[in-house]
Amino acid sequence: MKQFISVEDVPGVPRLVDIALDYKHNPFRDKSLGTNKTLGMIFLNPSLRTRLSSQVAARNLGMEVVVFNIDKEGWQLEMNDGAIMSGNTTEHVKEAAAVMGQYFDIMSIRTFPGLKNKEEDYTEKYINQFIKYAGVPVVSLESATLHPLQSLTDVITIREHWQQPRKPKVVMTWAPHVKALPQAVPNSFAQWINAWGEADFVITHPKGYELDPKFTGNAPIEYNQDKALEGADFVYVKNWSSYSDYGNIISTDSSWMVTNQKLQHTAQAKVMHCLPVRRNVVIADEVLDGPQSIVIKQAGNRVWAAQAVLSEILKNS
Amino acid sequence: MKQFISVEDVPGVPRLVDIALDYKHNPFRDKSLGTNKTLGMIFLNPSLRTRLSSQVAARNLGMEVVVFNIDKEGWQLEMNDGAIMSGNTTEHVKEAAAVMGQYFDIMSIRTFPGLKNKEEDYTEKYINQFIKYAGVPVVSLESATLHPLQSLTDVITIREHWQQPRKPKVVMTWAPHVKALPQAVPNSFAQWINAWGEADFVITHPKGYELDPKFTGNAPIEYNQDKALEGADFVYVKNWSSYSDYGNIISTDSSWMVTNQKLQHTAQAKVMHCLPVRRNVVIADEVLDGPQSIVIKQAGNRVWAAQAVLSEILKNS
Amino acid sequence: MKQFISVEDVPGVPRLVDIALDYKHNPFRDKSLGTNKTLGMIFLNPSLRTRLSSQVAARNLGMEVVVFNIDKEGWQLEMNDGAIMSGNTTEHVKEAAAVMGQYFDIMSIRTFPGLKNKEEDYTEKYINQFIKYAGVPVVSLESATLHPLQSLTDVITIREHWQQPRKPKVVMTWAPHVKALPQAVPNSFAQWINAWGEADFVITHPKGYELDPKFTGNAPIEYNQDKALEGADFVYVKNWSSYSDYGNIISTDSSWMVTNQKLQHTAQAKVMHCLPVRRNVVIADEVLDGPQSIVIKQAGNRVWAAQAVLSEILKNS
Numbered sequence: 001m002k003q004f005i006s007v008e009d010v011p012g013v014p015r016l017v018d019i020a021l022d023y024k025h026n027p028f029r030d031k032s033l034g035t036n037k038t039l040g041m042i043f044l045n046p047s048l049r050t051r052l053s054s055q056v057a058a059r060n061l062g063m064e065v066v067v068f069n070i071d072k073e074g075w076q077l078e079m080n081d082g083a084i085m086s087g088n089t090t091e092h093v094k095e096a097a098a099v100m101g102q103y104f105d106i107m108s109i110r111t112f113p114g115l116k117n118k119e120e121d122y123t124e125k126y127i128n129q130f131i132k133y134a135g136v137p138v139v140s141l142e143s144a145t146l147h148p149l150q151s152l153t154d155v156i157t158i159r160e161h162w163q164q165p166r167k168p169k170v171v172m173t174w175a176p177h178v179k180a181l182p183q184a185v186p187n188s189f190a191q192w193i194n195a196w197g198e199a200d201f202v203i204t205h206p207k208g209y210e211l212d213p214k215f216t217g218n219a220p221i222e223y224n225q226d227k228a229l230e231g232a233d234f235v236y237v238k239n240w241s242s243y244s245d246y247g248n249i250i251s252t253d254s255s256w257m258v259t260n261q262k263l264q265h266t267a268q269a270k271v272m273h274c275l276p277v278r279r280n281v282v283i284a285d286e287v288l289d290g291p292q293s294i295v296i297k298q299a300g301n302r303v304w305a306a307q308a309v310l311s312e313i314l315k316n317s
Numbered sequence: 318m319k320q321f322i323s324v325e326d327v328p329g330v331p332r333l334v335d336i337a338l339d340y341k342h343n344p345f346r347d348k349s350l351g352t353n354k355t356l357g358m359i360f361l362n363p364s365l366r367t368r369l370s371s372q373v374a375a376r377n378l379g380m381e382v383v384v385f386n387i388d389k390e391g392w393q394l395e396m397n398d399g400a401i402m403s404g405n406t407t408e409h410v411k412e413a414a415a416v417m418g419q420y421f422d423i424m425s426i427r428t429f430p431g432l433k434n435k436e437e438d439y440t441e442k443y444i445n446q447f448i449k450y451a452g453v454p455v456v457s458l459e460s461a462t463l464h465p466l467q468s469l470t471d472v473i474t475i476r477e478h479w480q481q482p483r484k485p486k487v488v489m490t491w492a493p494h495v496k497a498l499p500q501a502v503p504n505s506f507a508q509w510i511n512a513w514g515e516a517d518f519v520i521t522h523p524k525g526y527e528l529d530p531k532f533t534g535n536a537p538i539e540y541n542q543d544k545a546l547e548g549a550d551f552v553y554v555k556n557w558s559s560y561s562d563y564g565n566i567i568s569t570d571s572s573w574m575v576t577n578q579k580l581q582h583t584a585q586a587k588v589m590h591c592l593p594v595r596r597n598v599v600i601a602d603e604v605l606d607g608p609q610s611i612v613i614k615q616a617g618n619r620v621w622a623a624q625a626v627l628s629e630i631l632k633n634s
Numbered sequence: 635m636k637q638f639i640s641v642e643d644v645p646g647v648p649r650l651v652d653i654a655l656d657y658k659h660n661p662f663r664d665k666s667l668g669t670n671k672t673l674g675m676i677f678l679n680p681s682l683r684t685r686l687s688s689q690v691a692a693r694n695l696g697m698e699v700v701v702f703n704i705d706k707e708g709w710q711l712e713m714n715d716g717a718i719m720s721g722n723t724t725e726h727v728k729e730a731a732a733v734m735g736q737y738f739d740i741m742s743i744r745t746f747p748g749l750k751n752k753e754e755d756y757t758e759k760y761i762n763q764f765i766k767y768a769g770v771p772v773v774s775l776e777s778a779t780l781h782p783l784q785s786l787t788d789v790i791t792i793r794e795h796w797q798q799p800r801k802p803k804v805v806m807t808w809a810p811h812v813k814a815l816p817q818a819v820p821n822s823f824a825q826w827i828n829a830w831g832e833a834d835f836v837i838t839h840p841k842g843y844e845l846d847p848k849f850t851g852n853a854p855i856e857y858n859q860d861k862a863l864e865g866a867d868f869v870y871v872k873n874w875s876s877y878s879d880y881g882n883i884i885s886t887d888s889s890w891m892v893t894n895q896k897l898q899h900t901a902q903a904k905v906m907h908c909l910p911v912r913r914n915v916v917i918a919d920e921v922l923d924g925p926q927s928i929v930i931k932q933a934g935n936r937v938w939a940a941q942a943v944l945s946e947i948l949k950n951s
Contacts, residue, residue, distance in 0.1 A: 028353050036662050038690055048391045048413065052383055052420045056355055059381045064693045066686055069390060073703060074682045075910065084914040086812045091910030094922070095929065096682065099909065102934030103686045178403045275416065276392065276408030280401040288411070295412065300419030345670050365708045365730065369700055369737045373672055376698045386707060495720045592733065593709065593725030597718040605728070612729065617736030 001312040004139045005127065006146050006188070007195040013155060014196070020156050020308035024301070027060045033314050034063030040104030041067045041141065044077075044111045044126075049275060050141045050149060053302035054108065060307055061314065066104070070096070079129055093126075097133035106313055107134050113144035113182050115247030121145060122212070137313045145212075147184045150274050151192035153305040157298045158199065158234055161270055167200050168233035169267070173225055174205030175282040176252045177239035185274050186240050187215040194219065204228030206251045211243055225256055232266040237273045237283055259284040263292060270294045318629040321456045322444065323463050323505070324512040330472060331513070337473050337625035341618070344377045350631050351380030357421030358384045358458065361394075361428045361443075366592060366619050367458045367466060371425065374623035378631065383421070387413070396446055410443075414450035423630055424451050430461035430499050432564030438462060439529070454630045462529075464501045467591050468509035470622040474615045475516065475551055478587055484517050485550035486584070490542055491522030492599045493569045494556035502591050503557050504532040511536065521545030523568045528560055542573055549583040554590045554600055576601040580609060587611045635946040638773045639761065640780050640822070641829045647789060648830070654790050654942035658935070661694045667948050668697030674738030675701045675775065678711075678745045678760075683909060683936050684775045684783060688742065691940035695948065700738070704730070713763055727760075731767035740947055741768050747778035747816050749881030755779060756846070771947045779846075781818045784908050785826035786939040791932045792833065792868055795904055801834050802867035803901070807859055808839030809916040810886045811873035819908050820874050821849040828853065838862030840885045845877055859890055866900040871907045871917055893918040897926060904928045 003009050010016055023029065039058045043051065051067070058065045068074065077096050078089035085092065100107055109130050113121035127143040140148055162168045172189055186203075193201045194217045201219045203211070210221065222228035229235060237258050242250045257280075263269060271283070271293045279285055287293055320326050327333055340346065356375045360368065368384070375382045385391065394413050395406035402409065417424055426447050430438035438461040448455045457465055479485045489506055503520075510518045511534045518536045520528070527538065539545035546552060554575050559567050574597075580586060588600070588610045596602055604610055637643050644650055657663065673692045677685065685701070692699045702708065711730050712723035719726065734741055743764050747755035755778040765772045774782055796802045806823055820837075827835045828851045835853045837845070844855065856862035863869060871892050876884050891914075897903060905917065905927045913919055921927055 031353075036665075036694075038693070040686070043390070046391050048385070048387070048408070049416060051390070052357070052385060052417065055383050056381070056420050059355070060353075064690070066689050068682070068686060070682070072389065072706065073677070073685070074680050078913070082914075082919060085912035086915050090912070091682070092913050094913075095909050095911065095933075098930045099683060099933040100686065102930065103690050103937060275412050277412065278402035278407070279395070279409050279411075280399075281403050285399060296415045296419065299412075299416040303420060348670075360707070363708050365702070365704070365725070366733060368707065369674070369702060369734065372700050373698070373737050376672070377670075389706065592729050594729065595719035595724070596712070596726050596728075597716075598720050602716060613732045613736065616729075616733040620737060 001316055003131065003137050004148055004309045004313065005131070005143065006148055007151070007192050013192065016152060016308050016312065017156050017159050019311065020152065020304040021160065023307045024304045030311055031060070031062045033311055034058065034061035037105040037314060038064040038066060038103065039310065040100050040107045041065060042100065042107065042109045043069045044071050047110055047141065049299050049302050050110060054141065054306040057303050057306035058310055061310055063310065079126055093129040094133050097130045098135060101135035104136060105317065106137050106139060106310065108139040108141050110141035111143055115180055115182065115241060118246040137317060139309060139313070142184055144182065145184055146188040146191070148188055149302065149305050149309065150185055151188040152309065153298060153301045154189055154236065154272065155192055155196050156301050156305055157272065157294065161294060162233065167198055169202065169231055170199040170234045170236060171202045171204060171228050171232040172236040172238065173228065173258065174209050175237050175239050175256050175258055176254055177278060177282055180241040180247055180249050181239050183211055183240045183243055186238050187211055189236060190219060191215045202228050206253060206256065208242055208245060208250045209240065225262070226265055229262060229265040232269040235263070235266060235269045235271050237271065239282055257282065257284060258287055260286045260290065263287065268292065272298050275299055318633055320448065320454050321465055321626045321630065322448070322460065323465055324468070324509050330509065333469060333625050333629065334473050334476050336628065337469070337621040338477065340624045341621045347628055348377070348379045350628055351375065351378035354422040354631060355381040355383060355420065356627065357417055357424045358382060359417065359424065359426045360386045361388050364427055364458065366616050367427060370619035371458065371623040374620050375627055377624055378627055380627065396443055410446040411450050414447045415452060418452035421453060422634065423454050423456060423627065425456040425458050427458035428460055432497055432499065432558060435563040454634060456626060456630070459501055461499070462501050463505040463508070465505055466619065466622050466626065467502055468505040469626065470615060470618045471506055471553065471589065472509055472513050473618050473622060474589065474611065478611060479550065484515055486519065486548055487516040487551045487553060488519045488521060488545050488549040489553040489555065490545065490575065491526050492554050492556050492573050492575055493571055494595060494599055497558040497564055497566050498556050500528055500557045500560055503555050504528055506553060507534070507536060508532040519545050523570060523573065525559055525562060525567045526557065542579070543582050546579060546582040549586040552580070552583060552586045552588050554588065556599055574599065574601060575604055577603045577607065580604065585609065589615050592616055635950055637765065637771050638782055638943045638947065639765070639777065640782055641785070641826050647826065650786060650942050650946065651790050651793050653945065654786070654938040655794065657941045658938045664945055665694070665696045667945055668692065668695035671739040671948060672698040672700060672737065673944065674734050674741045675699060676734065676741065676743045677703045678705050681744055681775065683933050684744060687936035688775065688940040691937050692944055694941055695944055697944065713760055727763040728767050731764045732769060735769035738770060739951070740771050740773060740944065742773040742775050744775035745777055749814055749816065749875060752880040771951060773943060773947070776818055778816070779818055780822040780825070782822055783936065783939050783943065784819055785822040786943065787932060787935045788823055788870065788906065789826055789830050790935045790939060791906065791928065795928060796867065801832055803836065803865055804833040804868045804870060805836045805838060805862050805866040806870040806872065807862065807892065808843050809871050809873050809890050809892055810888055811912060811916055814875040814881055814883050815873050817845055817874045817877055820872050821845055823870060824853060825849040836862050840887060840890065842876055842879060842884045843874065859896070860899050863896060863899040866903040869897070869900060869903045869905050871905065873916055891916065891918060892921055894920045894924065897921065902926065906932050909933055
């Protein structure tokens with residue numbers, strides 16, 4: 001694997017899932033694989049799970065890790081080619097990325113969408129500038145439109161919790177939130193579940209919350225949440241802002257919050273969420289504190305997803 | 318040892334002091350004890366000594382260390398059970414602590430009191446929420462009402478500087494300051510000196526600065542600083558805000574500042590302070606720059622205190 | 635080597651350059667030299683190259699690294715002796731430096747000039763206070779008036795790119811900028827090129843931008859940029875604020891920006907800059923994106939400069 005930006009960089013999803021689950025059972029199996037290799041972790045935005053789990057994963061492989069909050073410990077980057085830099089940006093990504101590529105063997109970056117300019121976000125301008133100039137493999141720690149480390153984790157977690165011969169029914173449901181959030185997690189989840197191919201996948205949300213069909217593909221969209229949840233084995237809960245009415249909140253309908261009552265429609269579904277989750281807004285306490293929630297185990301699997309990705313890149317380089 | 322929140326978690330103070338002093342003479346004796354174990358250091362508040370000394374201590378034991386300024390690099394946590402999270406908090410401690418417990422073998426946390434709500438602070442709501450949900454041993458890097466790594470350091474430092482058969486006279490004196498400070502350091506010092514039992518312990522402060530008797534126990538309180546200092550072998554200087562008139566400054570009497578003149582009453586006492594110290598407000602330059610101050614050596618001992626604590630937890634887990 | 639604050643700390647520049655270039659070809663040659671040694675990296679100001687390259691260098695030598703953004707993760711330091719600390723400063727450098735000296739084997743610090751008080755800046759008050767109280771070797775990560783890790787890198791880079799028997803002509807040219815910048819980089823470059831002695835060195839800038847002659851020595855100053863650039867083999871581009879009219883911008887003349895047209899006067903000169911560089915203000919895109927720019931390789935060499943310096947200090951201690 002040469003980079004990890006989307007599922008398209010992955011030769012085979014099931015194989016990567018197997019590698020991750022192997023690491024879960026033997027975390028230090030490849031402790032010398034990363035000897036004398038350094039992972040740079042560049043944050044343009046806050047992070048908890050991604051930041052911490054990737055550090056642990058890299059150290060499990062014997063890599064050095066350097067974390068850099070470029071926005072807080074450095075300065076603002078210029079992303080536009082040809083800019084006359086007489087304003088607030090101190091350094092162009094051309095230099096910043098290329099220089100960091102001199103120091104790191106693998107570079108990983110988190111950057112969020114502005115949610116103002118759809119084209120800028122959906123062309124992945126920011127992370128693509130880093131990829132273009134870094135000169136070393138780049139791993140996304142979440143970009144404007146995708147969050148592949150999260151999605152790999154999600155597939156791992158479903159695989160781990162599903163032992164039956166038939167495909168599980170996986171329902172991704174929109175839920176309300178107080179802020180306008182990126183579409184990165186739901187886009188990416190849809191892309192990965194489709195690429196994995198081992199689930200019956202349904203998406204449910206209020207009208208106007210349709211995601212980019214580039215990612216959702218042939219997954220059926222059901223506007224009635226109760227109906228969508230019927231017989232679900234896994235419920236993947238997430239808020240996102242509108243893609244068509246770009247970056248806006250077009251519903252805050254609290255009846256979409258996931259509660260125990262909602263889950264009664266399901267086949268005792270396991271409940272997943274990428275976290276952080278706003279309790280009693282997105283998902284009710286009774287669900288998160290109940291036996292159907294697997295959100296903590298899911299978050300724990302972030303380590304093995306990151307370790308699988310880093311190891312595959314190390315083996316290739 | 319299963320956690321380190323107060324002296325009550327310690328099976329025996331003298332033994333822990335011995336372990337620490339052993340590490341001081343042979344820092345890398347247990348370099349492989351922490352192999353493949355990770356210490357998470359979570360800061361909700363600024364720190365210098367605790368942050369740096371604990372990192373060095375963990376590395377001396379071969380542990381990996383991940384530092385996370387959750388307030389600056391992450392987001393604000395919700396601490397209240399049942400909250401409807403439609404406000405400024407992004408993640409509940411139930412998830413944040415449980416997730417970090419998936420990544421770390423030992424979790425350490427610094428959190429300060431608000432100094433507004435005595436009950437909230439003195440029930441140690443914040444750190445107890447972390448302990449409740451972390452699922453791994455928790456080490457306090459200072460909590461609302463206690464600072465056990467500091468206090469262990471203080472006992473180590475007194476032990477190291479006292480060779481006589483009789484018990485030393487240890488006087489903890491309040492001193493003025495410009496800000497309302499927590500009671501954590503003096504509470505904890507009193508608790509540890511009492512538990513240690515190897516000192517004649519006296520507390521002196523202006524009226525109204527009485528600490529919680531839960532920590533000070535039977536230690537005599539002397540309101541006349543000069544009288545308290547008579548014959549002292551160690552003077553432990555610290556400001557704190559009022560416990561009874563909770564969180565308020567009720568005196569700024571500069572005559573309580575520790576000067577060379579004050580020390581004339583003592584038996585050439587060694588002067589201690591947890592640092593940071595505001596010079597010429599809390600303690601005069603002449604004392605800090607003079608031969609009786611041991612504050613730098615005291616701060617240096619923070620490494621060995623942290624190393625002893627981490628090693629005892631590693632050995633138990 | 636006992637410290638690294640200026641070229642005067644270096645027994646021989648050519649030998650240090652050789653050591654650095656040796657590390658470039660064999661980065662892990664001395665992987666055990668730093669075993670059980672810790673480098674503290676203290677930032678009072680933002681940094682990208684220095685921060686990241688020094689961490690990589692230290693790890694290449696097997697050192698532990700602890701990074702501390704004292705301004706953001708700690709608190710404000712008092713630098714004035716005798717201060718009554720009743721204001722905004724929480725800790726005196728006397729304690730902060732001495733305490734960090736208890737934890738680290740080598741201490742490295744970045745501190746910028748205020749550009750208000752020439753005497754305060756040029757006596758290097760801040761870094762000298764750290765050196766005075768640290769009690770361990772101090773490495774400058776850039777101080778008020780010098781940036782020796784950058785300058786060592788610059789000499790390494792010129793050496794690497796120059797194979798002819800004659801001395802190269804090296805021209806340091808001022809270029810415009812929108813902010814008042816320190817003189818540290820140009821001071822230091824002049825000091826090192828002079829000490830190295832292997833270049834014909836010319837400085838060019840508008841009148842009023844003369845640097846402190848303590849650093850520029852006998853280097854000729856040419857006020858006509860075109861004339862200065864004639865026959866240049868290396869063009870070192872940098873903005874700085876005025877030394878005589880201290881800290882002020884006295885020209886923003888955009889005709890001093892380095893463009894391809896300017897470079898026509900040179901002997902196909904290699905173009906260098908310490909970065910970050912404001913594109914199309916200091917240097918035009920066409921130069922930075924063209925074949926004469928070696929700024930990325932130059933930045934890459936920061937690792938080997940830092941590694942040479944740390945190794946020499948480790949060998950001495």
